[in-house]
Amino acid sequence: MGEKDINNEKQEIQDCEVKGYGLGVRHLQIACMTLNLTCLIISRATMGVAVLAMSDTTRRNSTDVEIFDWDKKTQSLILSSFFWGYLVMQIPAGIVAKRFGGKPILLFALASNMVICLLVPTFASWGGWMLVCACRATMGLTQACLFSATHTLLGQWLPANERTSYTGIVYGGMQIGTITAMPLSGILAETAMGWKSIFYAVSGILLANLLIWYCLGASSPKEHRLISPAEKKYIEAGLNLSNEQKRPPTPWKEILRSKPMWAILAPHIGFAISFVLFFVDMPTYLEKGLQISLKNSALLSALPYVGMWVGGMLSTFIAEKINNKGILKLTTSRKVVQSISSFGIAFGLILLSFMGPENKAYAVAALIFCLTMAGVSSAGFLVNPLDLSPNYAGVMFALLNFIANFVIVGMPIATSYILQNDPSNISRWKLLFMMMSGICVITNVIYVMFGISERQPWDDPAFRKKSDEDVEELRPVLKDGNKDKIEKV
Secondary structure (H helix, E strand, C coil), X not given: CCHHHHHHHHHHHHHHHHHCCCCCHHHHHHHHHHHHHHHHHHHHHCHHHHHHXXXXXXXXXXXXXXXXXXXXXXXXXXXXXXXXXXXXXXXXXXXXXXXXXXXXXXXXXXXXXXXXXXHHHHHHHHHHHHHHHHHHHHHHHHHCHHHHHHHHHHHHHCCHHHHHHXXXXXXXXXXXXXXXXXXXXXXXXXXXXXXXXXXHHHHHHXXXXXXXXXXXXXXXXXXXXXXXXXXXXXXXXXXXXXCCCCCCCCCHHHHHCCHHHHXXXXXXXXXXXXXXXXXXXXXXXXXXXXXXXXXXXXXHHHHHHHXXXXXXXXXXXXXXXXXXXXXXXXXXHHHHHHHHHHHHHHHHHHXXXXXXXXXXXXXXXXXXXXXXXXXXXXXXXXXXXXXXXXXXXXXXXXXHHHHHHHHHCCHHHHHHHHHCCCCCCHHHHHHHHHHHHHHHHHHHHHHHHHCCCCCCHHHCCCHHHHHHXXXXXXXXXXXXXXXXXXXXX
């Protein structure tokens, strides 16, 4: 290839970066990744309804489905068991995803969760709540790779000018999964097969997802059989991906010393704490605090997650337009968006703290506002690891997510201590909401002070090689310099 051809090729790539390539295989990957998140979140979230149906003693005489005598403590143990495995495998899952690529890791997650869901009804009959806990813990182990593998895939498939909006679409699958899981579980629980049909249906959904991902997914553009050479060049043009078959070693020392990465940890923890508060305690707050019956209100409990999905979609598309037009620098854009999210959640929590059963409608509106603002963070801290390092974003996210989840393990205990086992006491809820509001503000201030979005030098796959070459080049210079000093003396 002559110099003229090379220059023409470079110009074509630059034109694509400015104008955009248009529809292509990367959009198919975005759809598949969104489906992966949606289906695996469904398998995780349906247990909240399933465990209630499994222990609904009022149906014992009206159905042939087995019902268990599980009290509230046992139900909570079953629900929490997922996070035992999920926490343990965070960092190993990130390393494995980087080593083998996102596709095979997610295939394993889909296949194992499909089998587990299929076996839960049988295991529940054999060993009761203990075997159900074992199933949930195993699901947690296999789903620990979900976000790190997804971040690894996003780093391989998305050019910088498309990264924000498509990341928002992919992670919107979390909300779609949650919104789908609640009413779907409620409908299936009322069928003749009862709660067993929930697990069989989810197993079928995961099987369909598994086949789609196997046929259409790929860990990187160079591994996809359907991608055109032009789209492959467009994607890889500014990502500086390694063309070597052997993957370069992860620069752990540089990652662990990276101040910008540790700055992301602050809003990550703030988001995780506030989200767990809503995800775990929102039903209790609505039913006990606001005195709203949730028995026939699946739509009401899903509405805040609709708001979260809308917030994520709008924020990522608007932020990407601002970034691509150069209205704000990328670092400034991330900090502004994250501040809107964190301060928005804090403001919504303060509003909630002044509401009670006499303000049901306003309180529900405030909850929807809080989760909508939580969704806005999709264009803030959530995409920031991809800015710093497309090549190692999955490893970084796994490390950050491990620490954040380790912190939130104590959240249910702290919440129980604050509420003093009296969830109907609005003044206690007020104290809890005020504390959470303060955490959101403090973590955001840390991010604004120390966060950046510039791509880091160690993201270059050839970083170690270049560093070694630089050291070799400096050695004779230093030797000559010392020689001159000796001659002067």
